[in-house]
Amino acid sequence: MPLTGEAKKLADRETYLRSKGDTAGAEAVRAQRRVLTMKQKDLAVWSPDREPELPHVKGEKIKLAQLPKVIKSNPYFIQMAKYRFLLGKLLEGNLNKHVLMCGGGPGIGKSYELLAACKKAGIEPVRVNSGSAPSAFFDVLSEYRDTPLIYMDDWDTLLTNKSNQAVIKSAFGPERRAVLQSVKLMNRDAKAGTEGTNASETNFPVNTKLVWLSNKNVSYFKEQQVDLAAILDRSFPATFVMSSDVDLFHYVVYMTVWHGIASKGEDGSPYSLAARTEGLLWYNENCNRSLKLSFRGIEDAVDIIAHDNAKDKARTLAAWTDQRIESERHIVGFTEAELKAELKRQHRR
Numbered sequence: 001m002p003l004t005g006e007a008k009k010l011a012d013r014e015t016y017l018r019s020k021g022d023t024a025g026a027e028a029v030r031a032q033r034r035v036l037t038m039k040q041k042d043l044a045v046w047s048p049d050r051e052p053e054l055p056h057v058k059g060e061k062i063k064l065a066q067l068p069k070v071i072k073s074n075p076y077f078i079q080m081a082k083y084r085f086l087l088g089k090l091l092e093g094n095l096n097k098h099v100l101m102c103g104g105g106p107g108i109g110k111s112y113e114l115l116a117a118c119k120k121a122g123i124e125p126v127r128v129n130s131g132s133a134p135s136a137f138f139d140v141l142s143e144y145r146d147t148p149l150i151y152m153d154d155w156d157t158l159l160t161n162k163s164n165q166a167v168i169k170s171a172f173g174p175e176r177r178a179v180l181q182s183v184k185l186m187n188r189d190a191k192a193g194t195e196g197t198n199a200s201e202t203n204f205p206v207n208t209k210l211v212w213l214s215n216k217n218v219s220y221f222k223e224q225q226v227d228l229a230a231i232l233d234r235s236f237p238a239t240f241v242m243s244s245d246v247d248l249f250h251y252v253v254y255m256t257v258w259h260g261i262a263s264k265g266e267d268g269s270p271y272s273l274a275a276r277t278e279g280l281l282w283y284n285e286n287c288n289r290s291l292k293l294s295f296r297g298i299e300d301a302v303d304i305i306a307h308d309n310a311k312d313k314a315r316t317l318a319a320w321t322d323q324r325i326e327s328e329r330h331i332v333g334f335t336e337a338e339l340k341a342e343l344k345r346q347h348r349r
């Protein structure tokens with residue numbers, strides 16, 4: 001089948017880069033093209049124990065010192081930089097956009113980047129949860145209408161409900177009012193009124209902003225015939241972060257060594273250099289058989305190493321690997337010596 005549209009542009013770009021001898025750049029473009037043509041079901045299915053299967057590309061041997069330069073053409077690096085930029089624009093609030101949608105595999109840093117951006121802006125975001133029923137989502141908006149920002153993680157069912165779509169469009173559109181027409185809600189409010197309590201509002205102003213995170217691409221919902229046009233019109237450009245396993249490996253190592261990923265626990269207490277080093281070396285050594293190739297994998301590994309005894313640590317880390325994956329992946333890791341030396345150098349800064 002001949003390539004068309006964006007896929008053809010990427011194929012032409014790959015050919016051009018190869019003709020110029022830029023193999024790393026060509027591989028990055030090839031990975032983007034493979035993601036573009038992947039079946040959506042492959043991206044949508046995942047479990048907490050095993051992350052989504054990513055396109056496999058043959059990695060090339062590079063020195064760790066080259067990574068800060070190579071990373072600039074890495075699709076994860078590029079897409080996450082775009083995501084950070086849009087987060088900044090959303091938090092500045094000087095554009096008439098109040099929603100940001102970002103999709104990508106679990107554990108790649110979507111929530112991490114959001115919380116870091118909010119901390120930099122001096123904003124305390126609120127993570128919200130509710131059922132998929134329109135009245136439940138409406139109640140959440142009512143409670144947090146005046147907070148600076150709310151964010152939802154994997155609230156995919158909300159966007160498959162027409163009533164919820166209408167609430168999102170009204171709450172984050174030009175009118176900035178949440179409006180719900182629901183017989184069930186009206187009946188509930190009528191009952192509340194007879195019991196002497198205050199009935200719920202069915203129309204109120206909304207001042208908060210919304211960040212919606214998902215493990216799926218927005219195109220997944222388009223395939224489900226969900227009308228997102230009006231919601232996307234009220235949103236910053238939707239971002240989808242996904243590429244090859246080689247790109248993810250390089251991005252995780254880069255962020256760990258040069259940007260302090262897996263340096264602190266959930267309680268904010270710092271991990272020792274020894275624990276971080278051992279975790280990074282485990283991640284590097286097992287890159288072709290790890291079930292946790294994302295940031296979550298290295299963060300969990302460092303935490304296990306820092307807190308568990310040797311026997312439990314070995315058992316847990318072994319459970320996170322699968323020898324059968326090794327025949328499919330072709331990631332070329334870094335040497336132990338260069339990882340130790342660079343992590344120690346960055347740790348001192």
